[in-house]
Amino acid sequence: MKVPEKPKLPEILPENIPLDIIYEDRDILVINKQPGIITHPIPSHTSGTIVNAVLYHCKDLQGIGGVMRPGIVHRLDKDTSGVMVIAKNDLAHQSLTKQFKDRVTEKLYVCLVKGVPTRPEGDIEISIARNPVLRVKMTTTQSEYGKPALTHYKVVRRFGNIGSLVFAYPKTGRTHQIRVHMKYIGHPLMGDEVYGRAKEDEQFEIYRQMLHALSLSFYHPRTGEKMRFIARLPKDFAKAIENLNKFVDQLRNGN
Numbered sequence: 347m348k349v350p351e352k353p354k355l356p357e358i359l360p361e362n363i364p365l366d367i368i369y370e371d372r373d374i375l376v377i378n379k380q381p382g383i384i385t386h387p388i389p390s391h392t393s394g395t396i397v398n399a400v401l402y403h404c405k406d407l408q409g410i411g412g413v414m415r416p417g418i419v420h421r422l423d424k425d426t427s428g429v430m431v432i433a434k435n436d437l438a439h440q441s442l443t444k445q446f447k448d449r450v451t452e453k454l455y456v457c458l459v460k461g462v463p464t465r466p467e468g469d470i471e472i473s474i475a476r477n478p479v480l481r482v483k484m485t486t487t488q489s490e491y492g493k494p495a496l497t498h499y500k501v502v503r504r505f506g507n508i509g510s511l512v513f514a515y516p517k518t519g520r521t522h523q524i525r526v527h528m529k530y531i532g533h534p535l536m537g538d539e540v541y542g543r544a545k546e547d548e549q550f551e552i553y554r555q556m557l558h559a560l561s562l563s564f565y566h567p568r569t570g571e572k573m574r575f576i577a578r579l580p581k582d583f584a585k586a587i588e589n590l591n592k593f594v595d596q597l598r599n600g601n
Contacts, residue, residue: 356392358414363399368429368575373438373568375404375417378577379430381554385421387414400432407432410439419443420451423522425537428455428559429577433567441567446519452563455514455524456502456579458556458586459533460542462510467500470527474520483540484522486530495520497527505590506597509536513560524557536586550589551582558583 366378379385379396386397400417401407407416410433417432419442433439445451473492477483486492496517503511510533514524525541528534534542538555563574579587 356387356389358387358392358397358401358416360402360405361393361398362402363394365399365403368577369573373434373566374442375400375432375434376562376575377430377432378580379422379427379559381425381427381580381582384424385430386418396430396432404432404434407434410434410436420446420519422559423555423557425554426557426559427577427580427583429562429575430559431562431564431575438567442564445564449517449519450565452561452574453516453559454561455516456558456560456583457512457514457524457528458536458552458583458590459510459512459528460508460536460547461533462504462507463499463501463512463531463533468498470497470499470531471495472527472530474523474526476521484520484526486526493520494518495523495527497524499528506594508593509590511587525555550586550593552586554582556583556586 366380367375368378369376384391384395387395397416397418410416417434417439419431419433419439422428422430431442433442472486472495473488474484474495475487475489475492477485498515498517500513501510502513516523525535525538529541536547536556537544537552558579559577561574561576563572565572
């Protein structure tokens with residue numbers, strides 16, 4: 347009996363895609379990922395990714411962490427912006443992968459959500475599983491099939507009753523965790539087409555989910571030094587905040 351051959355993985359090529367570099371040394375590369383670009387290739391999308399850009403910048407990452415995800419130790423969704431760390435060698439890849447797995451890293455996200463949470467600060471602890479009908483979505487669940495998930499949040503600014511600026515501290519690393527958890531408490535992210543009503547947010551010039559990885563802390567894989575990196579807000583996020591402030595001012599002034 348003839349054994350079918352394994353499907354051949356597509357070749358991932360370096361591409362001259364600009365990177366917003368926060369920090370770099372011989373072991374790690376820290377970038378401020380821009381929205382609209384996916385982290386790593388998938389069979390149907392093998393170009394225009396962070397991996398393609400990093401391969402061009404670093405030249406010799408092939409094989410570090412696998413063919414499709416060289417150097418990648420964590421990921422951000424396509425329309426999520428913010429700080430990412432990339433491993434430039436096996437030492438860094440092994441160390442950082444373990445730190446993320448063991449929850450040693452500290453992550454802070456900032457997001458714009460609809461409405462104002464009743465509690466200005468709290469924990470959201472409920473398991474997350476893939477939606478059984480729409481596989482591109484995740485959902486909260488009490489079933490045994492879900493994976494435990496915990497997010498701490500804090501409201502840092504209110505825009506009347508329209509929305510809030512929220513700090514989110516994910517203590518676990520589930521797919522779409524912050525987006526799903528904020529929806530669970532009734533305050534989905536502004537601009538989120540999957541978990542919210544994104545169309546109504548276009549009046550504030552919001553055209554993607556308003557989620558930004560603001561800071562990331564970890565231990566340097568070679569020196570053991572604790573490092574913290576901050577990624578400035580992208581222009582569209584800052585513009586959305588400005589537009590929400592203007593809207594609230596107009597309401598107060600009766601315009």
